[in-house]
Structure formats: C-alpha cells, structure tokens
Amino acid sequence: MQLSFRGTQRLYRFLTAAVLVFAGIFALFPLVWTGLTSLKQNTDVITAEMQYLPHNPTLENYFELWSRKSFVTLFGNSVVITFMTVSLCLLVGTLAAYAFSRYRFTGRNAALVGFLLIRMFPMVLMLIPLFIIMRNLQLLNTRVGLALAYTTFLLPIATWMLKGFFDAIPPDLEDAARIDGATRAGAIVRVVLPLAAPGVAATAVLTAIAAWNEFLFALMFTTNEASQTWPVGLHLLVGEEFNLPWGLLSAGGMISIAPIIVFFVLAQKSLVRGLMQGAVKG
C-alpha cells in the first residue's frame, strides 16, 4: 500500500516523536531513578525484587547528608571556588578575547593556538608542575589555589568562546560610542558587553559546570578535609566496595546537580541565544 504525501508526513512525524520520546526516557530515566532512590529507606533499596517507587517516601537521606559535619564545608568550598573560577575566567577571558577580536598584532594567531594547546594535554600531565608551583606559592589547601588551577584549563575555552561572540558585534557600534566621547574601556563596558551578554552568560554557565564538577585537581591540591570540595566529598562517600549507602549517595547526586540546574534555569534564555549566536556568526 502506498502512503499519500500527508500520510508519509504523519508517519515521519510519528517516528520522529517516537525516537525523541525514547531518547528522552533513555536520558532521564537514570536521573529519575536516582531521585526516587534518594527518597527510599535503605531497606527498600536492596531487595530481591526490583522496586522502582519508594514504599515509604522519606527525606531522611537528605537530612542525614545535611547533618554530616563536612557537608556544609564541602558545599561551601565548591560554591566559593566555582564563583572565583567563573569570575577569573570572565574577567581575564573577556579582556583577552576582546584583544584577540579587535586588535591585529604580531603573534596573535600563535597565541590563539597556544591557548588551545594547553587543552590538548591530559590534565594529569599538568599535576606535578602545578603542584610544585602551588607548594612554592603556599597555595596548597587554599580556595584561591584551586580557583587558579581550574582557571588554567578553563580560561582557554572561555577566551575562545568569548572571542566568537565579540567577533559577531560590529566594530562600528564601538566607533560610534567613541565619537560620542566614550573611552575604549567605556565602549567595552557600555556597548560591547551588553551586546555580548548572552555569550558571556553561556561562557559563565559552561565554566561553572566544569569548575563545580572538577575532581582531580581538587583531590590532588588538598591535603586536609577542611579544604576539599563537594565532588571529592561525594567520591569519598561513594567509597570503594563495602556497604554502599545508596540512598545517601543518590541524595548527594541530586544535591550536586541542583546548583547547576538552578544556574542553568536562570541563564537559560541567554545561554541558548548565546550558543546559537556563537554558532552562526563566530
């Protein structure tokens, strides 16, 4: 039987929807399951028969996690370090990206490629040199030290992203502002940055996600529990083999994605606009 044009269109739409629904379920199911597990009591987690829904939903795991003495420290350290990393990347990245976008100077292309080169090496290769530098500067076990370490590998990405957004803004707009009496810095702050705000937001979100989830440097550059971050704390909660606290772990997992989701929701509009802008005009 041959389908009409409309019938074919409907079939395509149906198949597209089916694939999207399947992909959606596939992507969301682990998250939903983690959320449900975080609401279960331990006796409901390990059972001979699989139980998807909690019999007696409880927030006990969240309260227990909160009551642990290290929780506030770990979470607080992560928030402060993420904030500092994003601030540093945006501050330095904006200036660097603007310079790469607007000025033509000797070594410009080499410097841009050099930025990317840093990202081409596995992070583990940077550990020992960074560790020695930090020890000499007495930055081990400090939030500033970790923020600087994160900035070493996030700044290149931030700079490249921001450069794409700046390239998309016509220089004529700045020229007009300067004719009206603005300085170069004034034109950046009052004209370029507002226009590039979606791109800056997108860069901030991606930098924040990377800094929030970073584990290796946070483990290597800290030697006491007071200076560790949330991903390290969560990893230690996971343990090795014995007696895994599934409910507690699930609650920890849900908590660790919460700030990113909140940040993403707040910046969603700018983020999508920024990503599309960069993709089309970069």
Next chain:
Amino acid sequence: MSKLTRRDFLKGSAAATAALAGNALPGAARLLAQDNPTVDYWHGFIAEFVHAGFEVVLEQFHQANPDITINPLTVPNSEFMTKFTTSVVGNAAPDTTMAAPTRIPDMVAIGGLQDISGRVSEAGLMDAIPAAHWDGATIDGAIYGVPSFMFVDWMYYRADWFEEAGLDPPTTWEAFTEAAIAMTDAENGRYGFGMRGGNGGQGFVTKVIEAFGSPIIDDMGQPAMDFDKAVAGLRWYTDLHTVHGAVPPSVANDSFRQLMEAFQTGQTAMLWHHTGSLAEMRTVLGEEGTFSTALRPQGPERQIASATPSYNGISMPGDGEADASWEWIKYWSEVDTQVNFLELTGYFPSSALVAEDERVQGNPLYAAALATVNEVGPPTRFPGSPGWERNVVLPNFQRVLLGEITPEDAVEIMMEGLEEAVSG
C-alpha cells in the same frame, strides 16, 4: 555620562582581584608550627563503618599519646598512587601512609617510603607478627611497612539453609560442587554459589588454578603454569555454571556489589570473599543464625585462599616528627588496637598474639580466618600481574562462562599472555 578611563578600569580590576583573594585566604588551612608533633596520615578507610572504626583507633591513640596529634586524610584507592607520586615529587608527601603490598615496590622506587628495619627490630615486632606477613613490605631485605591488618579469604554461607538441608559447609572442592548443586533451586531464583565473573573475578581464577596444583610463576619469576592442572582447575570452576547451573545466570557480569546483595537478599547460598566484608554482613543479616563463615574449600593441592596484609609506612616526616610517626604506625600492630579494629570493622589482625585473645577465640565467626591466616600467604604477584589478570585472565574466563571457548582454549591464551606479561 561619566567617563570610564583605562586607569579606573585597571584600578577596579586590581581591587576586585584583591577582594577575591582576601575573601578566599581565610579558608586556607595551614599547619602552624607546634611544640607537639603533628603526624599526617593518609589512609583509605572510606566505608562508613570502617571510618568509624578508624576514629576509635585515633581516639585511643590520642589517649595513650596525648602529645601527638594525628592529621588524617582519606584518599580514594583509585587515585592514591597519583596523589602520592605527585606529593613525593613535590616534596610534600605525608609523614605516614597506609600502603598496599602491590604498591610498595613503586612507592619505595620513587623514594616515598623509609627503611624502618632498625625500628622494627628494636621494637621486637618480628616476633609478634608472622614472618610471611612482612614479605609484602620487604625489598632487598629492608622493611618498609608494618602489617596493620589482614584481608583473609574465607567463605560466607547461609547457615539457616544448610541446617534446613542437613548439610555441613563443604571443606573440599568436590563437596563444594555437591553443596552448590544441592542448594540450587533455579525456578525459585536461588543458586548455590555467588561466583564473581565480573570485575575482580580474575583473582579467584588464579587462586583456583594454584589450588589445583599449577603455579603461576616460579621462584625466578618466570612463567610456570601447568597446562593440565590449570585446565582442571578452570574446568571445575566454570562447570559450576556451564554444567551444573549452580550460579546465577548473570555470573559474567557479577562483581562485588551484585554478589553481596544477591547473598544478602537470599539469592545465593555461598559466597567467597574475605574478612573485610564481615561488618557489612553483620549489619545486613544480623550477628548469628542467618549466615556464618567457613574456610574456603581445599583444592587438590591447597586451599583456594590467600591472606593479604595492609601496611603502614613512614614516608617523609618533618623535623621532629619521625619518632612520633613511628609511634603511630607501631600502635597499629598492638594486640588491643588490632582486636578493637577487628570488632568494629572485621579487618583481621596481623599479629599472631591475637590468637590467644579471648575476644577472638570466643567468636566462632573468626574461626575460619584464624585457621586460614597462618596457612596461606599473599596472592601471587609479579610485575605485570595486574594487567595480565585484568586483560587476559578475566575476559577469557568470561568467554568460558559464556560458552564461547573451552577451558583448554582459555588456559592456552592465559599462558601465552603470561609469557608476554613476564617478558615485559
């Protein structure tokens, strides 16, 4: 509109950076010079109940040595060597550290552990701890670690099911097969044996092969597998699944957690592990009645078991902290410390003197470990063995379980892989 000059902009940036740094620096944790020594200690006590046991040891040590402060740091096992190596190269290694026997050669090679032979001998520890337990920390005659506790292989079994069936826990490989078959009721989702066919299962395969009389390497560190004996061992082991159906069908994917939870939820009757999981078993299944412990079965030539010590060593103590560091690691070898830690965690003592302690003698759960600990040594290790076991032994064992190849094929591949691994 007020003008924003370059000077203003730079001033603002500098102020913001200074504020940022100023805000963060109070969070810095630095050790201040103290009159009393502070000893850093890196360890891997992550699981909640083990960490709780460690806290008790810390508290007891502090009571006994009030002038020494221990500064502990939990380091995940998987990242330990990366962190330790970085710290040693950066000249910022801890004063003391826990050390697994498989890592000690590398830790010594990078200058991360001190020779403590003199201190060990002076303290008379060689008499308290059996000679075999020092092997894992001895290199070219020098001792680099004090055994703190042991992981002793044993078997868990469902005591209530065995009693119901009128069976005793098996002591030989033949009896083990019979018990596994007798306990299996596949229709009701019950199997005789929880076999580790997933990650980690490789260690069981090599122990079975050795128990059937085939060494892995000889005294010179050269490949020494006996084809016929190795095939016999592997065949017996895999037949439990492929012929007798006495293990869960998911065996090729079953690792530690799957096996523990299958045993705890009544899906398997016997499980091989070591003393380290005792506390979890007690927590989930209760102290007595439901489960018990027994010796791993005897193969044709030896028991299918090993006893692996964990060590504490002195790494890079600061000025005036070497003696305090030694006090700390020596404390772990004392009978009271070890028995207390055993009671809290199930981690078995390394000291031979605990055999006379009432708390150990009087608990039937410990009998299997006591009977095993002095009979068997550490698992076979040679340079390249972790890679050979993980990349050659495990996948080919799994292929036999899945019916893709025969035990003969698997052993042939294992022997070829062993030659390559040893030749490096």
